[in-house]
Amino acid sequence: MxxxxxxxxxxxxxxxxxKKEADSLYTQLEEEVVYLTGDKTKIQVFGKVYNVPRKQATYGDAGLTYTYSGMSLQASPWTPTLEYIRDAVTKATGQTFNFVLINRYKDGHDHMGEHRDDERELDPLCPIASVSLxxxxxxxxxxxxxxxxxxxxxxxxxxxxxxHGSLLLMNSPTNTLWYHSLPARKRVLTPRINLTFRRILQDGKK
DNA sequence: CAGCCAGCATATTT
DNA sequence: CAAATATGCTGGCT
Incomplete structure (x- = not known):
């Protein structure tokens, strides 16, 4: 570390x-994870509607809702693979999480623009754990x-x-002061699955 | 060389 | 004020 x-x-x-374990986790997630469809694949920025340049899914404890960019996403119940990864992250970091946002980048054309994870229902003092497969x-x-x-x-x-198989822990105050992004890399031809584990406040008020 | 790619500023309206 | 976007520009690399 x-x-x-x-x-x-x-x-x-x-x-x-x-590597070997990361390979099998990747394969299991490709079978298990169900990504958002329909309106949830669109996003509005600067008054225009775009297709989100990646696939997204949200899993977590029952009843949790995550809101960003004006859309409200409900957490699906944890799958066994996601619980396993979540617990491995907890073991490595000592932090607990009740939610994970999954982003799947099918190749180097998929990307994510510069932003901060500063949503209302996130406790800014809790680190965010990002697992890459x-x-x-x-x-x-x-x-x-x-x-x-x-x-x-x-x-x-x-x-x-x-x-592949890495963990990046973003501690406070990183997410307040720094923007982060996953730039396009046209030469990358294979998918990446990213899981960002978070702690969402039940009664989200900041 | 020509074409591609990466980096970065900007658009525009809620 | 700031935006989980794309686009257009510049400059560098292949």
């Missing part, structure tokens, strides 16, 4: 699963004050590669 640190950024990175992908952090043409400060972005 090693530390990734910068001003206001605090992450831990580790290989959680050896499948194709390795680059991952980029940028400080919020180092964005835009006339940014206040010059702070270098932090880049890393998320490997």
């Amino acid at each position: 090693w530390k990734i640190e910068a001003e206001g950024l605090d992450c831990d990175y580790a290989l959680l699963f050896p 499948g194709a390795a992908r680059d991952f980029v952090f940028r400080h919020r004050e180092a964005r835009g043409k006339q940014c206040r400060r010059q702070i270098n972005p932090v880049k890393l590669e998320l490997a």
